[in-house]
Amino acid sequence: METPHTEHLSSADFEHVYAPAEDSFLLLDALEADLEFLDTLQPRLCLEIGSGSGVIITALAKRFAHSALCLATDLNPRACDATKRTAIHNATLDSIRCNLADAIRKRSVDLLLFNPPYVVTSDEELQSQLLTDCQTVTGTPATQRHLVHSWAGGRDGRRVTDILLGQLDEILSPNGVLYLLLLRENKPDEIIEQLIQSHFKAVKYMERRIPGEYLYILKVTRSIS
Numbered sequence: 001m002e003t004p005h006t007e008h009l010s011s012a013d014f015e016h017v018y019a020p021a022e023d024s025f026l027l028l029d030a031l032e033a034d035l036e037f038l039d040t041l042q043p044r045l046c047l048e049i050g051s052g053s054g055v056i057i058t059a060l061a062k063r064f065a066h067s068a069l070c071l072a073t074d075l076n077p078r079a080c081d082a083t084k085r086t087a088i089h090n091a092t093l094d095s096i097r098c099n100l101a102d103a104i105r106k107r108s109v110d111l112l113l114f115n116p117p118y119v120v121t122s123d124e125e126l127q128s129q130l131l132t133d134c135q136t137v138t139g140t141p142a143t144q145r146h147l148v149h150s151w152a153g154g155r156d157g158r159r160v161t162d163i164l165l166g167q168l169d170e171i172l173s174p175n176g177v178l179y180l181l182l183l184r185e186n187k188p189d190e191i192i193e194q195l196i197q198s199h200f201k202a203v204k205y206m207e208r209r210i211p212g213e214y215l216y217i218l219k220v221t222r223s224i225s
């Protein structure tokens, strides 16, 4: 898959939108490595939750938009705008501002991607960071708050991930697949165990050590698909 052009995004954009980094590229690499499976899956609806700059869903749209509807969601309006601009330069997709997959028809997503806010913070710290940014006196407090949503994950870095996993049965289509980025501190083995209890199959599909972090891509399908 081709990495999309991002020259249209400036450093000013990245003051408000998560800049593609090692984690983003690991997710892209996992999709690239699993293209044979994805070609067999023939996804009709692809969704990236939390698309940020839009590089991942755009790369996917370049490959699958001829046969699939590609959508992106993000809480951050600046990320929705950046995703649209990245797409305009590269591919066809739509970007929706909403929480997780709230705006998407139930059990319809064939290919789901999420690089969540995964950094471990205490819940108090998460709350206070959000409040501090909300209360910034000058500048653009709302968008700074949105940038905190890019990385701050609360206890075990899993506050948002756990909510998504609790909704997975309602989001994925019968043959749907999720590629989820995790950090070692997110306790991937515990997540895999929980998914098995909920009748999913989950494997560590790819892993990579980067400076200061150890990252995984979890591949999740229904156990009877």
Ligand SMILES: C[S@@+](CC[C@H](N)C(=O)[O-])C[C@H]1O[C@@H](n2cnc3c(N)ncnc32)[C@H](O)[C@@H]1O
Binding pocket: 018, 019, 020, 021, 023, 024, 049, 050, 051, 052, 053, 054, 056, 073, 074, 075, 076, 079, 098, 099, 100, 115, 116, 117, 118, 146, 149, 150, 151, 160
């Ligand atoms: C780590 S960044 C990943 C951005 C992009 N996908 C990438 O890999 O470069 C996480 C993104 O998720 C978004 N986000 C966080 N919580 C969300 C939620 N509940 N619903 C939708 N998007 C969310 C953030 O605004 C941010 O853009």
